[in-house]
Amino acid sequence: MRYNLLIIIPARKDSKAIKGKNLIKINKKPLIFYSIKAAKLIKEKSKIIFCSTDSKKIKNAALNFGAEVPFLRPKNISTSLSTDIMFVNHALQKYSEKDIKFKYVLILRPTSPIRKKKSLNNAYNKFKSCKFASSMRAVTPSPSNPYKTWILRKNLLKPVANLKLKEFYNAPRQILPKTFWQVGNFDFLRINYKNNLKSVSGKKIITHIVYGHETIDIDNLDDVKKANMAITKKDFIK
DSSP: OEEEEEEEEEOOSOOSSSTTGGGOEETTEEHHHHHHHHHHHSSOSSEEEEEEOSOHHHHHHHHHHTOBOSSOOOGGGSSTTOOHHHHHHHHHHHHHTTTOEEEEEEEOOTTOOOOBHHHHHHHHHHHHHOTTOSEEEEEEEOSSOGGGOEEEETTEEEESSOOSSTTGGGSOGGGSOOOEEEEEEEEEEEOOTTSOOOOSSOSOEEEEEOOGGGGOOOSSHHHHHHHHHHTTSTTBOO
8 A cells, every 4th residue: 555645753752851842731732732733734635644652651642633653663763862764764664564655754843843734735745846856854044154163173173164165264144155954843755665765864855944933943941931922823733
């Protein structure tokens, strides 16, 4: 059986910043609710909404809100150092064992709960129509220019970026390339079952730009306060 879209909502139980973060309440609803609601609003009939979790408590919440959890994520790929490609490949492998395959994967992180229905559907349509794209990433204009950032090596400053412009770190910002910061709002990727998936990005990444409240990422209690204020505003999924 082949579906167009696998929507993965990654929600492991451990969080160093906020205990039980994926179930913390935003506007009286658990954080995970908003990603599941967003998944339901995507205009695609051929889809599966799957919560990738290592927690029975999160599993029960996800099932209650309408996602499916036919298997739990192994603990060895549920640590703070686990990468996205690990839970994506795990999900694809487990569904393949049931002879279920997909054309695209969409990752909707619970920690980025502020989304617009129109924005998400527009992004999906754009990605599907762009046949050469291996993935699409949500980004926002960078708050500061990385061409003026540095790393410290052996007590000496070295520029982070590499640009073919003499002393670009001293150049006026107006002549430097425009840069973007990746946000956790969503990621789309195209699946090729002929090759092992090694990245959630691939080589040809297109973008969908988001602004303002849609860039909120829940990492601390201040972010929770911001999200609580933002989610009540018009146009946001709730």
